[in-house]
Amino acid sequence: DQQVKQNSPSLSVQEGRISILNCDYTNSMFDYFLWYKKYPAEGPTFLISISSIKDKNEDGRFTVFLNKSAKHLSLHIVPSQPGDSAVYFCAALRSGAQKLVFGQGTRLTINP
Amino acid sequence: KAGVTQTPRYLIKTRGQQVTLSCSPISGHRSVSWYQQTPGQGLQFLFEYFSETQRNKGNFPGRFSGRQFSNSRSEMNVSTLELGDSALYLCASSYDKLAGGKDTQYFGPGTRLTVL
Numbered sequence: 001d002q003q004v005k006q007n008s009p010s011l012s013v014q015e016g017r018i019s020i021l022n023c024d025y026t027n028s029m030f031d032y033f034l035w036y037k038k039y040p041a042e043g044p045t046f047l048i049s050i051s052s053i054k055d056k057n058e059d060g061r062f063t064v065f066l067n068k069s070a071k072h073l074s075l076h077i078v079p080s081q082p083g084d085s086a087v088y089f090c091a092a093l094r095s096g097a098q099k100l101v102f103g104q105g106t107r108l109t110i111n112p
Numbered sequence: 113k114a115g116v117t118q119t120p121r122y123l124i125k126t127r128g129q130q131v132t133l134s135c136s137p138i139s140g141h142r143s144v145s146w147y148q149q150t151p152g153q154g155l156q157f158l159f160e161y162f163s164e165t166q167r168n169k170g171n172f173p174g175r176f177s178g179r180q181f182s183n184s185r186s187e188m189n190v191s192t193l194e195l196g197d198s199a200l201y202l203c204a205s206s207y208d209k210l211a212g213g214k215d216t217q218y219f220g221p222g223t224r225l226t227v228l
Contacts, residue, residue: 006154034216043116043202043219044155089155098168099145100217104154 003027004092006103014111019077021106023090026071030092034100035064035075038087047088048075080110114139116205116220124226130191133223137184137205143167144186145217146178149200158201161186162208190225198227 005024013019023033031052036044050057050064050073057064063076077084087107091100117136125131137144145168146158157170161180178188184205190197204217 036219041221043204043221045219046216049216091155098143098160099157099170100147100155101157102147102155104152 002104003030004090004101004103006088006090006106008106009104010107010109012109012111013080015082016079019075019080019084019108019110021075021077021088021090021108023073023075023103024071025073025092027092027094027101028071029094030101031095032093033064033066033073034091034093035062036089036091036102037084038089038105044089077108080108082110082112084108085110116203116218118201118203118220118223120223121221122224122226124228125193126228127193127195129193130189131193131225133188133190133201133203133225135186135188135203135205135220137186137203138218141205141207141218142184143206143208144180144184145204145206146186146188147202147204148172149202149222150198155202158188193227195227198225200224 003026034049035047037047038044048059048062050066066073087105089105090103119134143162145160147155149155160168164180175191180186200222202222203220206217
């Protein structure tokens with residue numbers, strides 16, 4: 001039972017344009033969501049997060065949007081840069097459960 | 113501040129053997145979690161240790177076990193290895209509970225286990 005889903009295994013975007021990565025979840029008990037970025041041969045690196053009481057959180061070029069009614073979140077990167085090429089994982093957390101539930105990841109490629 | 117370290121980085125074993133992986137958390141972090149990453153399943157939670165006690169457990173068979181020492185270092189053991197255990201095993205540390213953004217997990221580079 002995949003509680004967190006990233007339906008796009010890969011995404012290719014031109015440098016300077018907006019990258020939009022999507023994530024859906026099924027468990028309404030999740031109350032915190034995170035995005036991680038992973039380069040090959042490295043562990044995931046925390047990028048940005050959002051609490052379920054908010055619908056938007058912004059940090060520089062990165063913005064996460066949460067639509068609770070649709071159980072959907074998205075990560076916007078603008079403008080996209082070549083260094084953004086990596087695998088992006090969304091993760092969900094239920095307070096008290098102390099474990100992150102990850103999606104399968106989306107490989108983002110930024111083309112020059 | 114040094115990050116999370118994992119040893120060894122790469123490991124090759126044969127079916128039926130057992131393996132022990134090691135994780136040293138960030139200094140001061142008391143929670144250590146283990147995840148398995150495979151191409152088809154993404155990152156899946158194995159277990160979490162806090163103050164030498166297993167606090168949370170994922171849905172993995174009993175062949176997967178772990179422990180935590182008084183200095184917060186953690187080991188993960190897999191017995192009777194199967195081909196399907198080939199994966200990247202990631203360790204993550206945090207100070208305490210993941211309390212809605214007040215703390216987050218910091219990941220190590222992982223141990224790539226190949227079972228032949």
